[in-house]
Amino acid sequence: MIDRLFSLDGTLELLAEPFVQNALIACAVLGLVAGLLTPLVVSRGMAFAVHGTAELAFTGGAAALLVGLEVGLGSVVGAVVAATVFGVLGLRRRERDSVIGVLLAFGLGLGVLFLALYEGRSANRFGLLTGSIVAVDGTNLQVLGVVAVLVLLALLVVYRPLLFASTDPDVALARGVPVRSLSLVFAVLIGLVTALAVPIVGAILVLAVMIVPGAAANRVTADPVRATIVAVVIAEVSLVGGTILSLAPGLPVSAYVATIGFVAYLLCRLVARLRGRSVARA
Amino acid sequence: MTTTATAPALSLHAAGLRFGDRTLWSGLDLAVAPGEFVAVLGPNGSGKTTLMRVLLGLLPLSEGEVRIAGAAPRRGSPEIGYVPQQQQLDPDLPLRGRDLVGLGLDGHRFGPGWARAGARRERRDRVDRALAAVGGTRYADAPVGRLSGGEQQRLRVAQALVGDPALLLCDEPLLSLDLSHQRTVTRLIDERRRSAGTAVLFVTHEINPVLPLVDRVLYLVDGRFRIGPTEQVMTSEVLSELYRTEVDVLRVRDRLVVVGAEDAEVHPEHGGIPV
Numbered sequence: 001m002i003d004r005l006f007s008l009d010g011t012l013e014l015l016a017e018p019f020v021q022n023a024l025i026a027c028a029v030l031g032l033v034a035g036l037l038t039p040l041v042v043s044r045g046m047a048f049a050v051h052g053t054a055e056l057a058f059t060g061g062a063a064a065l066l067v068g069l070e071v072g073l074g075s076v077v078g079a080v081v082a083a084t085v086f087g088v089l090g091l092r093r094r095e096r097d098s099v100i101g102v103l104l105a106f107g108l109g110l111g112v113l114f115l116a117l118y119e120g121r122s123a124n125r126f127g128l129l130t131g132s133i134v135a136v137d138g139t140n141l142q143v144l145g146v147v148a149v150l151v152l153l154a155l156l157v158v159y160r161p162l163l164f165a166s167t168d169p170d171v172a173l174a175r176g177v178p179v180r181s182l183s184l185v186f187a188v189l190i191g192l193v194t195a196l197a198v199p200i201v202g203a204i205l206v207l208a209v210m211i212v213p214g215a216a217a218n219r220v221t222a223d224p225v226r227a228t229i230v231a232v233v234i235a236e237v238s239l240v241g242g243t244i245l246s247l248a249p250g251l252p253v254s255a256y257v258a259t260i261g262f263v264a265y266l267l268c269r270l271v272a273r274l275r276g277r278s279v280a281r282a
Numbered sequence: 283m284t285t286t287a288t289a290p291a292l293s294l295h296a297a298g299l300r301f302g303d304r305t306l307w308s309g310l311d312l313a314v315a316p317g318e319f320v321a322v323l324g325p326n327g328s329g330k331t332t333l334m335r336v337l338l339g340l341l342p343l344s345e346g347e348v349r350i351a352g353a354a355p356r357r358g359s360p361e362i363g364y365v366p367q368q369q370q371l372d373p374d375l376p377l378r379g380r381d382l383v384g385l386g387l388d389g390h391r392f393g394p395g396w397a398r399a400g401a402r403r404e405r406r407d408r409v410d411r412a413l414a415a416v417g418g419t420r421y422a423d424a425p426v427g428r429l430s431g432g433e434q435q436r437l438r439v440a441q442a443l444v445g446d447p448a449l450l451l452c453d454e455p456l457l458s459l460d461l462s463h464q465r466t467v468t469r470l471i472d473e474r475r476r477s478a479g480t481a482v483l484f485v486t487h488e489i490n491p492v493l494p495l496v497d498r499v500l501y502l503v504d505g506r507f508r509i510g511p512t513e514q515v516m517t518s519e520v521l522s523e524l525y526r527t528e529v530d531v532l533r534v535r536d537r538l539v540v541v542g543a544e545d546a547e548v549h550p551e552h553g554g555i556p557v
Contacts, residue, residue: 039376156394164389167377171441174338174364174451175390176357218376222425227376 007248014247022141023133023253026200027239029144030209033151033193035232038214039224041190043166049086049187050210052100052107053194056082058203059107060195061128062114071128072143072199079195080188082107087187131202131254133243140199147192158185163224200239205254209235212261216268220275234264289352291316291361291449291481292337297346299332306332307505308345316448316479319472319495321486321512324502325543330485333502334453337483338362351448358390363442363480365471367454368435371427379422379429379437383409386441412444413437416470432463439470443480450474452484456491464491471495489516490537503543516540 014020041050060078061071082103089096115128127134155162164172165179166186173179190210197206217230242257290313298308306329314320322330335341336348339355348354351361363386387408413422416436421429426437435455442450450471456464472495474480484492489499489512499515501508503524508515515521516538521529529542 042374043372043376157392159394160385160389161392164385167375168382168385168389170366170369171364171386171438172389173340174334174366175386176339176359177390218374222376222378222381222423224376224381 004249005251006245009248011244011248015244019134019136020243020247022138023136023200023243024240026133026136026141026144027243028236029148030193030196030200031236031239032232033148034197034209035213035235036151036155036228037189037193038210038212038231038235039217039227040162040166040186040214041210042214042218044183044186046086046190047207047211047215048097048100049083050190050194051207052086052104053079053082053191054198054203054206054210055104055111056107057191057195057198057206058128059111059114061198061203062111062118065120065128066114066118070139072140072195075128075198076143076147076192076195078107079198080191083187083191083194084184087184127202128198129202129204130252131198131200131205133200133246133253136200144196147196151189151192154185154189158182162186167224201254201257202252205258208254208258208261209239212258212265213238216261216265219265219268219272230268234261238264290314290349291318291351292483293347293349295347295349297336297348298344299329299336299341300344305505307502307507310346310507312500312509314449314481314483316481317475319475319482319484319492319497320500321484321489321492321496321498322500322502323486323489324507325487325504328502328504330502331453334451334483334485337449337451338364360445361448363445363447363450365435365438365442365450365452365455367457368431368438368459371434373425373427375425375427377426379418379424379426379433380409380413382426382437383412383418383422383440383444387444408444412440415443415474416440417466430463431459432466435459435463435467436470439467439474443474446478447480450480450482452482452486454486455484456486456488461491468492468495493536493538 041047057075057079061075064071064074085103086096086100089099161172161177162182164175165177165182169179194206194210197209201209213231213234216234217227220230221227238257238260242260243253245256246253292312292314294310294312297310299306322333324330332341336343337350337355339357339359350359353361384405387405413419416439418433418436418440421433426434429437438455452471455467459467468491471482475482486492489496493512496512498510499512501515501521501524506524508520508524516531518529518531521531521540521543525543527542529540532539532541
């Protein structure tokens with residue numbers, strides 16, 4: 001059993017396969033954009049919103065599968081619509097959380113229904129929920145690349161006021177930062193990246209790339225730039241490392257991605273704790 | 283002397299603000315000179331916060347005119363520094379003291395943050411100077427959420443002053459601070475207005491911590507207001523007239539005690555800047 005989980009037999013051969021290389025490129029791109037967003041997601045307390053967005057990306061993907069459209073397109077639409085709704089709901093977290101819960105439940109219900117009605121290959125069904133590297137082909141890569149460039153450009157323009165609005169909303173508002181519009185922009189960025197993550201890590205494990213790296217990074221540094229770099233590194237290691245480890249055993253990528261992220265989080269907590277102790281001694 | 287040196291940091295002329303058929307205040311005339319300290323007092327719901335929003339350029343006047351350093355208020359104006367009340371911050375918020383101060387300088391600007399090395403160094407120097415001026419250098423690299431309320435408010439003063447504003451707007455900055463931290467924060471603000479001629483508009487429900495600094499008081503109650511030196515406004519007669527009830531102002535050593543003007547009589551209003 002353990003042998004099967006941590007096997008590298010044939011990993012090298014598999015790495016030469018084009019579909020594996022596609023998956024690795026996709027993971028690297030996803031790790032970059034997700035890593036850039038995660039510290040802000042955590043600062044804004046939007047973990048549940050991201051989860052809700054991912055589940056509604058699943059609903060969109062399932063609907064697309066049922067009617068015979070591109071699954072990726074369906075999940076992008078589902079995620080962006082969901083994220084926009086959550087963004088419009090605005091800043092009051094308690095109210096937002098209950099609405100997300102309501103929409104999430106309904107969306108998941110619909111998604112399950114769509115999958116039950118779908119009569120194609122069952123691997124397609126399961127893939128949406130748990131992810132699959134086989135899902136990544138050339139078209140996906142192009143979409144991924146375009147979206148990643150869009151997200152990077154948007155961040156280049158809005159990053160500073162977005163950081164201000166995310167960490168210090170009252171003063172940001174007083175200084176004339178359009179806090180509300182930025183929360184909408186950020187929601188759309190989350191929607192796009194989430195939709196890209198769904199086919200690879202699956203709807204139920206999007207949190208592994210959209211929350212965990214930021215939560216871990218925020219533990220070890222309060223410097224926003226460093227936190228972002230640490231988050232990108234953790235996201236890359238989880239995604240690329242997880243993909244490579246999953247090759248030989250032929251098990252879902254998401255399990256490995258989530259595990260690496262979790263270990264990174266524990267390590268970051270440990271580092272923070274040891275450091276806190278040494279500060280206390282000094 | 284040039285005209286800019288004599289121009290008021292803030293001027294309101296026949297200013298009024300109305301929501302529907304409810305008038306918050308009208309006919310407000312006020313000119314605040316550089317270096318002047320004006321305390322804004324009054325019960326909750328009297329329009330203190332709304333006045334702040336007007337000056338910050340977040341809300342237009344219903345009537346009259348407002349000028350800040352000679353220009354109409356606008357969002358993100360470099361002429362204004364803003365000190366909010368102390369807030370509960372998440373201890374894990376990824377933001378250091380120096381980031382908080384730096385955001386006060388250019389956090390409202392869109393576009394990439396990098397610039398040529400010279401500009402970056404200059405930015406860092408300005409932030410360092412602002413931190414040093416409030417005695418915050420020691421904890422400049424600590425996460426803001428882990429600092430004490432007093433330390434946070436010092437950083438807030440640095441954040442508001444780093445852009446060298448003509449007018450400092452303080453919205454209950456002493457709330458929930460202990461006495462010694464209240465003294466430190468008021469001292470910092472006082473030093474600044476004396477050394478740099480920054481005018482101060484200080485919204486507070488409690489005048490005593492700033493009493494020695496106050497040049498004039500703007501007292502707002504339910505649409506009525508009075509502007510003048512402390513000893514002319516903070517009297518039993520004036521406050522009784524404003525509140526339309528029996529109010530007594532007693533001087534106990536160097537403190538003023540106002541009896542009979544409880545907040546509960548007027549409409550409650552939420553604190554902070556409503557979104």
